[in-house]
Each structure stands twice: as structure tokens, then as C-alpha cells.
Amino acid sequence: MVQLASGTQFGAHWVRVLALVLGLWTLVGTTQAAALKIGLAAEVTTVDPHFFNTGPNNAFLHHVFDSLVDVDADGRLISGLAESWVAVDATTWEFRLRKGVKFHDGSELSAEDVLFSLARPAQLTNSPGSYTSYTKPIVASQAVDRYTVRLRTATPYGPLPLDLSSIFIVSKKAVEKTGTEQFNAGPAAIGTGPFRLVAFHKGERIELARHEAYWGVRPEWDTVHFRVLASDAPRLSALLAGDVDLIEAVPTADLARLKTNPRVSVTTRTTWRTLFWHLDQFRDRSPYVTDLAGKPLDRNPLKDVRVRRAISKAINRQALVERSLEGRAVAASNINAPGIFGYNSEIAVEAYDPAGAKKLLAEAGYPEGFGLTLHGPNNRYINDAQVVQTVAQLLNRVGIRAKVETLPLSVYFGKARASEYSMALLGWGSLASDFTLRSIVGTPDADRGWGTWNWGRYSNPAVDALVQSALESVSPEQREDFARQAAKLALDDVAVIPSHHQLASWGLRKGLKYDGRVDEFTYAHEVRSVK
Template structure:
């Protein structure tokens, strides 16, 4: 009896020790504080970073992009150019949608067609699909895409089109996605709930084909104001935040309870300037009377405004060091970045002379528009630039708006000068979208708010996109950028430095695209 009792006692002690060593039985949950609003869960509706970042949790693309900006296999395990105008993608076998059905070539073809059907999209994805003139499924796991002319960067385009379930999305509206009814993807998480303006909740997809997430549940909480977002991290209400308030970086670095991750991102912040030969909506004389002639259509006026901006002061003070002065549309290190372009020197006297040459010696009136909840210190950027303009005689007002309102108005040409941030992995892509002559049939210029147009720039960008020689392609892109920026197609300001803060014990690889992916957050 004593031996039996002793064995029982030892067994109980051992069980107790094992229980103490075992991980907690409660589900692992990650709470993330997002800096920008998620306006739609339809992965083909609005081509903006917050929506794309969120969609990447629920859906996959044929080609994925790693943290450093390199293309890697996604739903396609490989791709190759069959000939000058045909690309072939081999699909990953055995991939399941969230409803258990298998992903095949039919779903891919449907997903490539769908963006063009969303005619009311305020920011369409069609610039990534318009080059495709024919497509076919060779078999359930092989897709061939044909372009009208040679087109080298099609695999990069395929990193931007999410693959949806044809069965779930065939007759679905954008609202069906927002409600969750059509949210059937192959991504690492499944949809749980969407409270607009507040949060998106997800659960782990245990059948995911790739590396399994560390989290059973994820709550992506939308906290667009910097102070409340930081407060949520400090209070433990969230585990990680993106876009750390610049004024609090030093404190967080010194706090042993938190870890900070930073990386120069692909995002360039710049001004779109209305260049149409019309009465510009927010340009007046100094007394506030609308001008019949648009001064912003004159390249000398745009250059004067560029010279009026002290980018060193802007990045050091307004951005508190979380930015690099910009001379290009794309960031350093991005394919097609033109090293020959120099940051415009701060020259207010030269700016005044240019205004006088253009016929505006006393300046004019202008309202600057920008978002107040999208980019790092975006509202302060607009206010700072307004002060610079006022010093050269441009009577400047400021109006900032929430992102959801701002983008809709900017895209329809309601502003004279509008702030935008754009990130891309290739200069010819950015040039096509931002300064290419707007053309609904080709998808060019979908974000060309200023309506800049130069046939020579278009031709060079087309040559870049059609080249399969990387060296020639990059040279064409650099030449196109040189022409467009000499004409001040846009006014570059700076390249953002992205930052993330998280409770100690977590690790996140800072991404060049600034995206925050819960499935890449790992416990240390």
C-alpha cells in the first residue's frame, strides 16, 4: 500500500510539473493597432495600401512579395515567359479555400476578370490586368496569360491581384464581401467580423498551404489617431502598432517593455498639381476671386512651388527624422530609381523670380488638400508646406479630410493641389499609374490626379514595360522619370521611414512596403 501511495504521489507531482511547463490552454490572440482605416474588404474594389494589407490576411496572390520587396512563389509555384507575349503560371496543388473547396485555374481566371467589372471603383486594380488580352487554363493547375505586346513585368502585376473563389464571388457585390458572405479566400486567416471604422477580427486558417500563423485569433483594430494608438499599446490593449508617433520614438526605444522596428519604405510622399487648362477649383487671386486661367498649368509656377519647399527642414522637424528628402517618385533602392535627379534646393528668391516670369509677381491664392489620417504626420505636412508657399507670395489655405472622403474627391478632380503617398516595386509601374496620360481603356493614369500628359514620357514608359531586358527596362524608366520631373509633373517631398512598436517578446520583420501582416508576427 505504501509503495502504491508513493507511486501515486510521484505521479501527481510529475503531472503537476508538466502542467506548469505546458503552454496555457487559452487561445493565442494578437491585437494590432492599425494607423489607417480599412474602407472595404472587397480585395478588388479600392487599390489603396490599408485595404491591400488587410486583404493579404484573407487572400493570396499568384506571386508574393517578401519583406525586402523580392518576388517569391505564392499560389503560383513558378512562372515563365513562353514567348514574347505569353506568360505561363504553374499553380500550387492542393490549396483549399476557406470553405474547403480546391483552388484551380478557373478561380484564377475569374479573379483576373473581376476588377474590370467593378466600374464604380474609386481606385481600380485594372492597371494590373489591362495588359492581358487573352487568358486560358491549360489544365486545372496551369494558366497562360497573353499580352498584346511584349510585357516583362507581368509577374509583378500578379502580386497585386488577389485570387477569390469563383463559386463564392461570381454573383457577389462589394457589400457581400464587407458583410463576410463572399469572403472566401485561401489566406492564412479566415474572416470573423468587420466593424467599420473599428476593427476586423479573424481566426487562423488551419488548412493554410504556407507557414501557419502563430495566432488562433487576430483583431486588427483601427486607431487612426496617433496618441490613442500609442496609448493602446502602452496600456496593453494592443500588442503591436504601426506608424509609431514620431514624437514618442525615443521614449519607446528606451522602454525595456517594448521593441521597435524601423525600415526606409517604398513610399514617396508628393503633391499632385492640377495641370488642366481650366479654371482650377481652389485657385484664386490674392483677394479670393477665382482665376479664369490656371497658373498651376505653367511648369514655371510648379517649379517655383517646388523651390519654395525646404525639404531638409520638413524631414528634420515636421517628420522628426522619419523621412528622407525626395527627388524621385520612387524610393532609393527601388527598380528604376534615377540617381541623377537631385533634390530640389530650397530657393525662395528663385521661386519668386519664376512666379514673376510666369506672370504672377504678386502670387495668387491656393488651397492645399490632404488626408488627416493616412500618412505619417500628414496634416502637419500640409500645414508646413502652406507656410513655405506663403513666404513666396502664394496666399495659402489648408483643408484636410478623412481618407475615405479625401480619396473620392481627389480622384474626381475636385482639388487644385492634393497630397498623395505612393509605393511601388518598380519605377515604370509608378510612372504608368501616377503620370501616364489617363486612359480608361488601358488603365494608365488611374492615380494621375493632376492630369499631367507627355507623349514622350508615355512612350518611354511603354518601352520600359515591354522590355524583357532588365537593364534596358530600367534605363527607359529612368529617362521617363527625368523628363516628367523636369516638367514638375508632381512635386516630390520625401520618402517615409516606416516604424512598428510591439510588446517585448514579439518580433516583426519591418517590410519595405509598410504592410503589417499578423501572420508574420512571431513570439520570440
């Protein structure tokens, strides 16, 4: 060890040198790049923004790409790459682009990039989950000038701006130069979003760097590192060990413990995902409905609105939320969450009324009840298998001898979409009630794209007419009024049985804040540091 004698020329020299070194260290520390590490609950399968329409993909893609219209954390439409839009007439929409928006390669966004991006989903014929449902209403498109786009629909279609919030805008030049297959590799992944792609390792990790010329609010983070941690235990362990700064989908069983940990914080909010029950309403003999001896019934009781209402009254939603869901949900009255466009606040949560349920069953001709098997997934929603089991127990209390069969999602959805079940659980999230009604209770029609998730094949021409009126309304006020009317009519008829709205949760290291989003997405550019 060298001892410095302050007061001597030699000692003073080394004191000055040491001070200079310490000052440099301090300077390096203050200019160190700000990095954010996020643990994802599901895999991102592609960086191609028009190839596979899934929630995890879309949540990530918002970091690299922008859309014409955006959606804020509460599910409200806000401007994106289009600073404004207007319905010129009943079938023509005009979008005015922001000027000076830069792609990651420095080129400027133009109307040609927009038209190219809107046409591209239909060209990807091998897509496992297409985005064409959002672009299908468009029958003609035109670049009026460099910063103005006009889109025409065959019939009046009010939700087009909302549809376009799901279509990401890519660089025409980059895609044509590199080819579609170069998105995951990086060269084609040129967007205008807050971050640019650095590396994509499918199923493992993704690395981003801040887009310094981003047109919007500057992100706090120089770099973002995503790790795919699909299993609950490793994801939570990574947060507690400091390997990641934020995780999504905090495991339910660990939520209470995590809230008491001084090194982390938890954000929770009600999301758009609503769980409800589909009931077989199209077959005279339903496959999982029997008499009390287990023999198939010749008459399907689920086609009787009194039986459907009895089942709804038999479900104690508050107990379900508190016990089976451990407080991670709120009881539902609608098939969209509160705050979502078209939500009808005049519809009340069905009160738990077992006596009323028994009375309705007797009026329908089933005073002793009947047999019914409930189906649901066991790996998709919060405590989903437990939810199915609890509802079965509640139905048994009113005379419906209920059995339970839960299956992995990979098996369950295929069977449910083929209408193989009599009573089946589904979770659904949407930013507009008329969209949900069209898919969930609209009379199935493949050509129109209606009833694509209508497992019970409910059909009511009056509901269809109101939904159609909503979709054709270019006035937001008229559209929402029609949607609310349609929701009330469908739920008065017990088209489906709403159960609960899920809560989403995020775990963060101390010193970070994330308010959460109604769409359950995790956005690095909305995470910020706090003192």
C-alpha cells in the same frame, strides 16, 4: 490548511499528488495556444477579395488568400501560388502552379480556381473600388492543364506579373456553392493563405486561426485577433495596457516616448508612400492664382517651368522633415521611394535655394511674386496640415504670397480629382515607377486608363512614349531603363514637385519582432517572438 508531514505514508502520498498536479499545470502552460493581438489603424470593410480595392482591405486579405505572384517586404516580386512564370512571346504569359496547395476546406488548388478568380473582378459591377485595372490587360485565358495557366494580352505588357500580385485566388467551388454575399459570413472566404477566417465583425474585430495545411512557411501563431482602433489615443493605450501585442501607425507625437519605454519596441522603415505637389498646368487662368492685390491673373504662372522650378527650390525639404514631420520622413527626389522598381538614383533632391527661386521668378516675369493658395488634406498623411502650412511659409519667403486651405480627406480628394485646385498635395505608393508615372503624369485618357490621378493635367508626349515603352517591355531590364528615363524627363520638366517619402512605424510589446514592410502592410505571419 492541511499540513503534510513528509516522512509519513500520508504525507508522501500527498506530495506525489501535488507533484503530479504541478506537472499537469506545467504541461498545460507549455502547450497553451499562441495568440497574437493586433491593433489596426483603419477599418477592414470586407472579406471579399475582389470587391473593394483599398490598402487596409488588401493588407488583411493577404492573411486569408494568396496571389499567383507575391511581393516581399522590400517590394520585390517573389513566387506565390505560381512557382514560376515566363513570357512565351510578347503577348502571352505562362504561369506554373505549385502542386498540392490546399484550400482551407482541404480541396486542392487548380488552374480552374485561378481562371475563375481572374474573371471575377469584372463581374462585380457594384464595386466601390474595382480590381479590374489589374485584369483589364488580359484578353484571353486558358488552363493548359491542372497546374498551368496561359494568359494573353492584346499588346505586349511587361507588368502583368506585378499586376497579378494584387489579385487574390479564391476557391471556385466554395464561391459558386455559397454565393458572393457569404464572404463576410465566412462560408465563401475559402483561401489558401496562412490563416483561415473564424469571425468577421465589421468595424470592430476579426478572428483568424492558423491554416495547418499551409503550403508556405508555418506561421508562429495559432490564432490572430485584429481590433479596429482607428483613433491614435485608444490604439496606443491598448498597446501600453497589454490589450494588444502590436499596433500599426504609432502616433507621431508619442514616438519618442514610446522608444524609451522598456516594455515595448518600435519598428520604423521608409515606405513606398511618396508625397508631392500637383500644379495646375492646363488652364490659362487658375482658380487659386492671383496678383498681389488678390485679383485673378489672366496668365497662369504655373504653366511656366521656371515658376515650377522656383517653387521646388523654395522648399527646404530637410527642415520640413526635421520639424514639421518630426523625423518621420526622408526628403524625396523621385515620385517613388528608393528601392522601388524604376527608381532613378541619378535624380538628386532639389537643393534649398531661395535666391535661385527669386531669380527664376524674375526671369519668368514675376519679380514681385504672385498670390497662390495651397490645398491639402488634414487627416490622411503624417502631419499633413502642418506640411502644407510650412511650405506656404517657405513660398512667402521668396515672394509668393501663399495661403493655406486644408480639408478632411472625404471632401479634399473629390475636389482635387476634379482639378479644382491650383497647387495640391498628394501621397502615392506603388511598387513600380512606370505604374506611378502612368497615373500621375501620363496625359489623361479615360479609355486607356492614363492620368487617373494627374490633377494638374500635365502632358508631355515624350514622357508618355517612354512610359508606354516601359509597359510594353517584357524584359525587366529594358522596362526599368525606360521607366528611369521617363522619370528623369518628367521631373526635369517639373511635372510634379516631390516632397518626401513617409516612414511607417509599428509598436510591439517586448518579446516580439516585426521588420516592417515597404507597402506599410501589417502581416501577422511575419511577426515572430524573440528572447
